[in-house]
Amino acid sequence: MTKEKFDRGTALTIFKSDRMEDMAALVLSLAIAFLVYVFIG
Amino acid sequence: MIYTQKTPWTLIIGIIMAGYAYLVQSGAMEPLIKFLHTGKHTGEMVGMGYAFGAVAIVIGLWQVAMKPKEGHGDYYLSTVAGVMFIMIIAFVVKWGLDPLMAVWGKAAAPTLGFDFFHVMNLNYVVMGIIAGIITVNVFKIPRWAENGVRLSRLGLKTGVILLGTLYSLAELANLGRLSVVLIGFFVLGSVGMVLWMGARRKIPNSMGGVLSAGMGVCGVSASVAAAPVVQAKSTEIAYTIGTILLWGVLMMFIFPIVGKALGMGYIQFGAWAGTGILNSAQVAGAALAFQPNGIETLKVAEIFNITRVLFLPIIVLWLAVWYVKREQTGVKVNLGQVIFAKFPVFVLGFILMFALSSTGIFAPPQHYKGKYFDNSDKVLVKTDAEGKVDSKLLKDQQVATLKSEIDKIQSEQQKAALARLIDNKKIMSIDDDAVLRGVVNAKILSKESNGILKAAHSAVYHTAKMIGTFRTFITWFFTFGLVGLGMQITMASIKQAGGHPLVIGSVVGATKAIGSLIVIMLFVRETI
Numbered sequence: 001m002t003k004e005k006f007d008r009g010t011a012l013t014i015f016k017s018d019r020m021e022d023m024a025a026l027v028l029s030l031a032i033a034f035l036v037y038v039f040i041g
Numbered sequence: 042m043i044y045t046q047k048t049p050w051t052l053i054i055g056i057i058m059a060g061y062a063y064l065v066q067s068g069a070m071e072p073l074i075k076f077l078h079t080g081k082h083t084g085e086m087v088g089m090g091y092a093f094g095a096v097a098i099v100i101g102l103w104q105v106a107m108k109p110k111e112g113h114g115d116y117y118l119s120t121v122a123g124v125m126f127i128m129i130i131a132f133v134v135k136w137g138l139d140p141l142m143a144v145w146g147k148a149a150a151p152t153l154g155f156d157f158f159h160v161m162n163l164n165y166v167v168m169g170i171i172a173g174i175i176t177v178n179v180f181k182i183p184r185w186a187e188n189g190v191r192l193s194r195l196g197l198k199t200g201v202i203l204l205g206t207l208y209s210l211a212e213l214a215n216l217g218r219l220s221v222v223l224i225g226f227f228v229l230g231s232v233g234m235v236l237w238m239g240a241r242r243k244i245p246n247s248m249g250g251v252l253s254a255g256m257g258v259c260g261v262s263a264s265v266a267a268a269p270v271v272q273a274k275s276t277e278i279a280y281t282i283g284t285i286l287l288w289g290v291l292m293m294f295i296f297p298i299v300g301k302a303l304g305m306g307y308i309q310f311g312a313w314a315g316t317g318i319l320n321s322a323q324v325a326g327a328a329l330a331f332q333p334n335g336i337e338t339l340k341v342a343e344i345f346n347i348t349r350v351l352f353l354p355i356i357v358l359w360l361a362v363w364y365v366k367r368e369q370t371g372v373k374v375n376l377g378q379v380i381f382a383k384f385p386v387f388v389l390g391f392i393l394m395f396a397l398s399s400t401g402i403f404a405p406p407q408h409y410k411g412k413y414f415d416n417s418d419k420v421l422v423k424t425d426a427e428g429k430v431d432s433k434l435l436k437d438q439q440v441a442t443l444k445s446e447i448d449k450i451q452s453e454q455q456k457a458a459l460a461r462l463i464d465n466k467k468i469m470s471i472d473d474d475a476v477l478r479g480v481v482n483a484k485i486l487s488k489e490s491n492g493i494l495k496a497a498h499s500a501v502y503h504t505a506k507m508i509g510t511f512r513t514f515i516t517w518f519f520t521f522g523l524v525g526l527g528m529q530i531t532m533a534s535i536k537q538a539g540g541h542p543l544v545i546g547s548v549v550g551a552t553k554a555i556g557s558l559i560v561i562m563l564f565v566r567e568t569i
Contacts, residue, residue: 006042006188006191007042008116009191010191011191011529012191012194012529013191013192013194013195014116014117014120014188014191014192014195015195018269018272018385019386021194021195021198022198022385022386022387022390023386024195025195025198025199025201025202025387025390026202026386026387026389026390028195028199029199029202029203029390029394030390032199032203032511032514033203033206033394033397033511036403036507036510036511036514037402037403037507040506040507040510041402041403041506041507
């Protein structure tokens, strides 16, 4: 895969920046933690 | 630019996934499930098979029937095909290759003298990366899947954040002072040494960063956790994991030989193995090889191993700051501002989950990876709605069996622990539990009595449901991320990385093993 194949993000990520990717991971994790806490706890 | 490719494959993958879930649900896969011992995963197979299958079928139909328009919808929905491509490989790895290796490892153990599945750590982590590497180098990634493969790093980061839920501060406080000091010194020393050697040998900061976490902390999971912090390339992560596992296998065989030659005590050897060997399974293997008929060495090695793992948050923070500083060399900038701008937010997520887990909202705060000791009667004796009592206390018959065999035990400590179990019909403390596990391990008592002791252990050791669920999520995010990561490793990139990681890893590993041996021989006696 080369960078030129994508006009957004990089060859490694679909996000514009690492911080965006980090934020997406954080939001996803918090959502999972909340759902686990509510439904399993 | 339009990202969605017209392909029937997303639909086909969806049908395969849903079909597999149906076959598992109908019982048609029962012989295979029995052979692979994957019965405990059937719920997961059915649930995930249907869920992912349904999404793939819907998106697959849309891809075949509709003409995509340029925009956010096309961009994000185009990733689904690649995600499903990775997931179907992840299913094969997690439900097929991983348990198959476990079965083969056990079957070959009597001939080889060791279980290669545990020794070589051939679980889903390694199998996932290998599956990804084979896919990209033998079959190539199809164009319709390329955009989805770019989500693998998001999977890894999410897995790392959730990894924080497995540890707690209280567990760290329970550990012996010596283990914290010794491990702290060698973990921080190893990380520092790898970074220093990496700079001298001019390897990239990303390679040095990921290797330092792997060599310093706990091998594979530390490498995966540190990789996005230092923006490591896929090849660098694979190299680090390979170096750690090869080194660990070698040490697992060498440590017991050296330990016996030097006449080390159980505590000394346990402390040395827990400090010098990197992978948890390999630490346990070395401890059991040193003391096959007891559990004292294993217990000490586990304490040191846990201490090492609990240093992970500190190392991740250190590497985050180190990497930001290293990448800004030559430019005069305000360090505080740079750290604020560049510091990886997902590391804070990991710390946040670690903090939440330490408060006890997911499991009792003293838990470690979700497991905790509780022998209170409200846990052991339960009454259902109809008033029927379900007790996990020992039955009179079981007490009588243990009483009749207590004289077979020579050790006063083991005898006392068993006597307390007989008197109270339950294991009375974590220490008693460890001592009784030693009795089981040494096979002093009959099969029936050992069964009773194992049941007594299961009654007081619990796994928190929420942490169990988090573990499942973590495992799947890692499997997804690692298969995708493997798909970014081409043969050309492996050649480019060269042999530096192996050299640095070996020098640091040997230094740590010898250094910790000297310190332990000088300062550690038979107490912690």
